[in-house]
Amino acid sequence: MIKTEQKALDINLNDPIYGTFAEIGAGQEVARNFFQAGAAAGTIAKTMSAYDKTYSDAIYGDEPSGRYVCETRLYKMLDHEWDLMEERLSNSRPDATFFVFADTVQAINYTRTVKGNGWLGIRFRLSPDGPVNDMVLHVRMLDTNNRLQQEAIGILGVNMIYSIFYYNDDPEKMVRSLIDNIKDRVTIDLLRINGKDFQYFDKRVLSLYLIKHKLATVTMFDVDKNSIHASEFLYRESLMVVRGNFRPPTIVTDDVIKSSYNQFREETKLSENKLNLMMEMTMDYLKGEDGVIDEKDFLDRADMLCALGHKVLLSDCANHQMLINYLSDYKIANLGLVIGARELQSIIINKYEQNQDGRLLVAFGELFSQNIKIFAYPAQNKETLEIMTAENMIVPEGIKFLYHYLLDSNQIVPVLHYNPEILHIYPSDVLHEIQENRPGWETKVPPNLVKLIKSRSLFNFKKVDAT
Numbered sequence: 368m369i370k371t372e373q374k375a376l377d378i379n380l381n382d383p384i385y386g387t388f389a390e391i392g393a394g395q396e397v398a399r400n401f402f403q404a405g406a407a408a409g410t411i412a413k414t415m416s417a418y419d420k421t422y423s424d425a426i427y428g429d430e431p432s433g434r435y436v437c438e439t440r441l442y443k444m445l446d447h448e449w450d451l452m453e454e455r456l457s458n459s460r461p462d463a464t465f466f467v468f469a470d471t472v473q474a475i476n477y478t479r480t481v482k483g484n485g486w487l488g489i490r491f492r493l494s495p496d497g498p499v500n501d502m503v504l505h506v507r508m509l510d511t512n513n514r515l516q517q518e519a520i521g522i523l524g525v526n527m528i529y530s531i532f533y534y535n536d537d538p539e540k541m542v543r544s545l546i547d548n549i550k551d552r553v554t555i556d557l558l559r560i561n562g563k564d565f566q567y568f569d570k571r572v573l574s575l576y577l578i579k580h581k582l583a584t585v586t587m588f589d590v591d592k593n594s595i596h597a598s599e600f601l602y603r604e605s606l607m608v609v610r611g612n613f614r615p616p617t618i619v620t621d622d623v624i625k626s627s628y629n630q631f632r633e634e635t636k637l638s639e640n641k642l643n644l645m646m647e648m649t650m651d652y653l654k655g656e657d658g659v660i661d662e663k664d665f666l667d668r669a670d671m672l673c674a675l676g677h678k679v680l681l682s683d684c685a686n687h688q689m690l691i692n693y694l695s696d697y698k699i700a701n702l703g704l705v706i707g708a709r710e711l712q713s714i715i716i717n718k719y720e721q722n723q724d725g726r727l728l729v730a731f732g733e734l735f736s737q738n739i740k741i742f743a744y745p746a747q748n749k750e751t752l753e754i755m756t757a758e759n760m761i762v763p764e765g766i767k768f769l770y771h772y773l774l775d776s777n778q779i780v781p782v783l784h785y786n787p788e789i790l791h792i793y794p795s796d797v798l799h800e801i802q803e804n805r806p807g808w809e810t811k812v813p814p815n816l817v818k819l820i821k822s823r824s825l826f827n828f829k830k831v832d833a834t
Contacts, residue, residue: 500562
């Protein structure tokens with residue numbers, strides 16, 4: 368691993384690389400690393416910090432939301448500084464590969480009501496006459512004091528600049544290198560790289576790499592394959608999350624989503640534009656039997672979910688409690704979690720068996736809070752064909768009183784308007800039918816996904832030779 372000072376020096380000595388640093392708030396440490404490394408005149412055209420909001424607004428425009436540590440502020444900074452760079456230096460430095468680094472960061476405060484987070488970005492060219500590209504990320508700082516958080520931001524900024532100029536042909540290495548020398552001191556829950564120089568790979572793998580290499584526990588992307596962040600659209604909003612392996616999504620999956628979402632909407636009394644719906648894929652579901660993650664398999668599933676019109680939440684949350692903890696920072700008004708009745712039964716039993724030391728009420732209180740509802744979709748037993756629901760589920764005798772309280776208080780909600788005629792369809796069976804192209808699999812998958820599977824040979828679909 369290359370040390371931060373050496374990275375900064377390598378960039379300073381790389382003659383074509385030349386740019387501007389604009390840093391707001393606690394993120395004023397990046398440029399300092401380049402000054403301290405020596406030969407900074409070879410890299411730095413300008414550094415600036417508009418710490419006062421009035422000055423900042425005069426330069427970059429005001430923020431109607433009143434939030435300065437946000438994605439829109441970062442892009443205003445990049446736009447403004449890039450235009451100045453090209454206007455003032457394009458003629459005098461025709462051989463330069465220009466960049467603008469910008470960040471807007473809020474470090475932990477004295478009262479610790481702010482944990483520390485920020486937006487960092489680079490606009491750059493890889494060659495003097497090449498296309499303009501962007502790298503943008505959102506970071507959470509984990510150090511417990513202000514000075515250490517600022518130091519971590521300084522190192523992260525150097526890593527970002529180094530990665531785009533030295534590792535731009537290897538997306539996974541770019542991602543891994545972002546936490547060089549700051550492992551376990553930050554989490555990066557959004558990474559976006561746009562530009563013609565980076566059209567050679569699917570950008571959704573960046574989210575996968577963040578989770579795979581433990582840079583984050585949760586990342587998100589939308590139906591257009593763009594990375595998105597909870598702070599930009601979920602703050603104080605309502606959200607329903609459907610967890611599954613989606614390998615493949617079947618007509619049962621479609622019924623789970625629609626029946627649960629409609630019930631969630633009816634119970635919250637909110638219109639569709641006030642409710643967010645996301646599909647959650649976890650690393651446990653993505654790993655094969657050998658523990659290895661198949662990128663194509665991940666993208667196949669992502670393609671299917673995006674084709675159904677759903678945003679995707681990718682996580683390393685082994686249990687729902689971890690996801691709830693992540694979302695708590697965004698003060699979700701109403702949170703609905705959709706799981707199968709069989710999985711709910713497993714959660715209840717595990718909670719009971721692992722908390723017989725007097726912590727049972729505490730353990731359940733951590734999972735079931737006032738604004739969280741668990742929607743349980745029924746499951747059919749393969750052998751007996753009996754349908755298990757949240758209401759007839761068998762739970763340990765010692766927890767029946769608590770379980771029925773959660774049902775009565777509407778914190779565990781049975782999904783009511785489901786289709787019992789399709790509960791015999793299991794994704795694992797459908798997957799084998801697709802891979803072997805057995806007759807009839809098309810009736811078990813949403814129609815638009817049938818076309819997608821066949822046209823792109825998703826999930827190793829075997830096309831029939833017409834000859």
